Structures are given as C-alpha cells and as structure tokens.
Amino acid sequence: MGRERYRDRLATLRTDIVLFGELVVERYESAVAAAANGDLREADRIVRGDDEINRRYLELEGDCIDLIARNQPVAGDLRLITASFKILTDLERIGDLATNLAERTEYRSGVHPAVDIESLGLAAGEMVDAAVDAYEDDDPAACRSVAVDDDSLDSDCEATTERIIRELLAEQTAGDSDGRTVDTATRGLLTVRDIERVGDHAVNIAARTLYMLDTDDELLY
Amino acid sequence: MPRNEYQADLVDLRQDVVAMSETVAERLEMGLTALETGDKELAGEVINGDDEINQLYLDLEKQCTDLIALQQPVAGDLRFIAASFKIITDLERIGDLATNLGEYAQTADNDIFPSVDIQKIGETTLAMLDSAMEAYAEEDRELCYTVNDRDDDLDEECEIASGTVVRELIEGEQLGDTEIEPFMEDVSRLLLTIRDLERVGDHAVNIAARALYMIDNNDELIY
Numbered sequence: 001m002g003r004e005r006y007r008d009r010l011a012t013l014r015t016d017i018v019l020f021g022e023l024v025v026e027r028y029e030s031a032v033a034a035a036a037n038g039d040l041r042e043a044d045r046i047v048r049g050d051d052e053i054n055r056r057y058l059e060l061e062g063d064c065i066d067l068i069a070r071n072q073p074v075a076g077d078l079r080l081i082t083a084s085f086k087i088l089t090d091l092e093r094i095g096d097l098a099t100n101l102a103e104r105t106e107y108r109s110g111v112h113p114a115v116d117i118e119s120l121g122l123a124a125g126e127m128v129d130a131a132v133d134a135y136e137d138d139d140p141a142a143c144r145s146v147a148v149d150d151d152s153l154d155s156d157c158e159a160t161t162e163r164i165i166r167e168l169l170a171e172q173t174a175g176d177s178d179g180r181t182v183d184t185a186t187r188g189l190l191t192v193r194d195i196e197r198v199g200d201h202a203v204n205i206a207a208r209t210l211y212m213l214d215t216d217d218e219l220l221y
Numbered sequence: 222m223p224r225n226e227y228q229a230d231l232v233d234l235r236q237d238v239v240a241m242s243e244t245v246a247e248r249l250e251m252g253l254t255a256l257e258t259g260d261k262e263l264a265g266e267v268i269n270g271d272d273e274i275n276q277l278y279l280d281l282e283k284q285c286t287d288l289i290a291l292q293q294p295v296a297g298d299l300r301f302i303a304a305s306f307k308i309i310t311d312l313e314r315i316g317d318l319a320t321n322l323g324e325y326a327q328t329a330d331n332d333i334f335p336s337v338d339i340q341k342i343g344e345t346t347l348a349m350l351d352s353a354m355e356a357y358a359e360e361d362r363e364l365c366y367t368v369n370d371r372d373d374d375l376d377e378e379c380e381i382a383s384g385t386v387v388r389e390l391i392e393g394e395q396l397g398d399t400e401i402e403p404f405m406e407d408v409s410r411l412l413l414t415i416r417d418l419e420r421v422g423d424h425a426v427n428i429a430a431r432a433l434y435m436i437d438n439n440d441e442l443i444y
Binding site for chain 1: 275279282286289290291293294295299303306307310380383384387388390391396401405408409412416440443444
C-alpha cells in the first residue's frame with residue numbers, strides 16, 4: 001500500500017469509528033427515551049437494530065487488524081489503531097446495554113419512580129459523546145473530564161439505588177408488599193446498573209484515547 | 222525473524238495469556254474469600270495486586286501488536302492473535318472486578334442476608350472463567366458453548382439473589398433510625414457484589430465467544 005493511501009485509510013478508520021460511535025449513541029438515547037415513555041414500538045426497533053451494530057463492529061475490527069498487518073505501523077499510528085480496536089469493543093457493548101434497556105421497556109410505563117432515567121441516562125450518553133469527540137479531536141483534557149463526570153454519574157447511580165432501597169423499607173412499614181413491588185424494584189436496580197455501565201464504557205474510551213495521545217495510562221485501569 | 226522463532230512466539234503468547242488468566246482467577250478467589258471471612262489484609266492484597274495485572278495486560282498487548290506488525294500473520298494465526306488481544310482486555314476487567322470485591326470486603330458486612338449465597342455465585346464465575354480459558358488454550362469449541370449456557374444460569378442466580386435482597390428488605394424486621402444508615406451501606410455493597418459477579422460471567426462469555434471465533438471463524442457467540 002502506498003504511503004498516501006495508508007494515511008487515507010488511517011483517516012478513514014478514525015472517521016468510521018466516530019460514525020459508529022454516533023450510531024451507538026443514537027440507539028442508546030432512543031433506548032433511554034423508550035424506557036422512560038414505555039414506547040414498545042421504539043424498543044423493538046432498537047432490539048432489532050443490534051445486529052447491524054454487531055456486523056459493523058466486526059467489519060471495523062477487521063479494518064484495524066488489516067491496517068496493522070499490512071503497514072506495520074509504529075508509535076502514534078499503532079496507538080491510534082489499537083485504541084480504535086479497543087474502543088470498538090466498548091461501543092459495541094454500549095449497543096448491548098441499549099438493547100437491555102429496550103428489552104426491559106414496559107408498555108406505557110416508565111421505570112421505577114425513584115429512577116430519574118432521563119437525567120441519569122442522558123448524562124451517561126453525553127459522556128460517550130464526549131469520549132468519542134475526544135478521540136476524534138485528540139483532546140486529552142476532554143478525556144480527563146469524562147473520568148470526572150463518571151464520578152458524579154456513579155454517585156448519582158448510587159443515590160438512586162439507595163432511594164429504591166429506602167422505598168422498599170418504607171413499603172415494609174406500610175405492609176402492602178406484593179410481587180409487583182419486587183419486580184419494579186428489581187427492574188429499577190438493573191436499569192441503574194446498565195446506565196452506570198454505559199458510563200464505565202465512556203471512561204474506557206476516554207482512557208484509550210488518552211493512552212493513544214500521550215502514552216498516558218493514568219485512566220486506563 | 223525465522224519461522225520457527227515465530228511459531229515459538231505464538232506458543233509463548235498462548236502460555237502467557239493462560240498464565241495471566243491464572244493470576245486473575247487467583248485474585249478473584251482471594252476477593253471472594255475476603256468477602257466470606259472479612260479478612261481485610263487479604264482484601265488489601267487483592268487491591269494492591271491490581272497494578273501487577275495492569276502491567277501484565279499492557280505487556281501482553283504489546284506482544285500481540287508486535288506479532289501482527291512484524292509477522293503479518295494470516296488466517297488462523299491472525300485470528301489467534303486477535304483473539305488473544307481481546308481476551309486480555311476481559312481478563313484485565315475481571316482483575317478490576319476482583320479489586321472491587323476486595324474493596325467491598327474492607328468496607329461492608331457482607332453477611333446481612335445469609336439466604337444470598339455469594340460464594341456459590343462466585344464459584345460459578347470461577348468455573349466459567351476456567352472453562353473459557355481451557356476452550357481458548359485447547360481450542361475446544363464445545364466448551365465455548367458450555368460457557369455461554371452457563372452464563373444463563375449465572376444470570377438467573379444473580380437475578381434470584383437480587384430479588385432475595387429486595388424481598389428481605391420488604392419482609393425483614395423494621396430498623397431503628399440509627400440502624401438504617403449502616404444497613405443501607407451493606408445492602409448497596411451486596412447489590413454491587415452481585416452485579417460485579419454477573420459481570421465476571423459476561424467477561425467469561427466474551428472470552429469463550431472470542432475463542433470460538435478463533436477456532437471456527439464462527440461469530441455466533443460474539444454479541
């Protein structure tokens with residue numbers, strides 16, 4: 001492969017990953033909205049769309065390996081390609097988590113009342129967006145701020161979990177527990193868990209980007 | 222690099238990845254024991270050992286990219302190296318989850334609901350990790366599917382455990398105001414423990430899925 005063509009392919013890889021990131025974030029945000037509104041039709045679209053995300057994931061992974069094998073990249077180029085390879089995995093998992101949210105959507109019903117799904121869910125989505133932007137723009141400061149945002153997402157998730165537990169304890173006092181209470185609480189807990197995981201993946205993306213830019217592994221683990 | 226040296230490097234890579242998984246499994250076991258016994262020193266060892274796993278991870282990652290770049294492997298060899306490259310990420314994450322267990326063991330009383338059997342769930346995850354790595358090391362496609370099936374059981378065990386926590390909260394004795402705060406902490410930690418173990422299972426499935434893709438170019442478990 002000529003040098004120029006190689007540079008083109010590196011640029012294309014980066015653009016493709018960014019587009020893939022945008023696709024995944026779109027799915028995830030729709031899943032949050034579907035779960036919030038009890039929109040089963042939208043939820044179904046998201047579940048069925050997961051195949052497309054998975055296919056694209058393996059294609060892009062193939063592109064990364066092919067670039068390494070054909071061009072023996074070193075230093076910054078190699079870090080870009082390995083970062084892309086790892087970031088893809090995180091994006092694909094975010095797609096899976098969107099599917100989880102969609103599968104848990106119930107007809108015309110939101111999530112547990114203690115779960116502010118739109119605010120929590122969208123906060124995690126914005127983190128993914130910011131991480132992908134940091135990768136696109138080579139922005140180390142933006143990588144670090146994703147990690148900072150994750151601390152507040154984690155504490156919001158923890159606070160939400162506590163609210164669910166507190167409501168259960170209150171329920172106990174009122175003595176009106178039934179199977180529905182348990183189901184709703186469990187569903188709420190799982191939803192919080194999935195959103196928190198989306199935030200973790202955003203941090204992984206930011207960490208990989210930072211490692212790519214500065215060989216700085218401070219966020220990597 | 223002469224051909225036989227390249228073959229030797231491939232063999233080394235496989236052994237090194239397996240060795241990393243053994244270290245990670247050992248940490249997970251230690252984390253579980255620390256939870257069971259409340260041994261804070263052991264918990265500290267798991268936490269402090271995470272640096273070593275992280276370093277191992279970056280070293281192995283370099284081994285993989287060097288092999289791809291210098292040898293331009295094709296077909297089966299390439300799939301093997303790419304699989305190894307992915308599997309070490311999952312192993313590193315399992316290491317992080319073991320560290321979480323260490324942290325819970327240091328901060329919480331994990332025996333608030335004896336009906337929730339964390340150790341049993343932990344054993345399931347360890348067995349899954351072991352099988353997934355065997356599938357990779359021995360190229361055993363059947364075992365890949367076994368791990369995937371096992372994960373359904375694990376998810377169910379975890380769901381039952383979370384449901385039990387929720388039920389205990391409703392049905393348990395009422396608490397005085399001073400008891401509520403520490404109890405809340407313990408309940409949150411317990412839910413996190415269940416969540417993290419379920420996540421270990423997910424990583425084991427990722428490893429098995431990658432192993433199957435490596436063996437047969439079969440992506441059916443990858444997603």
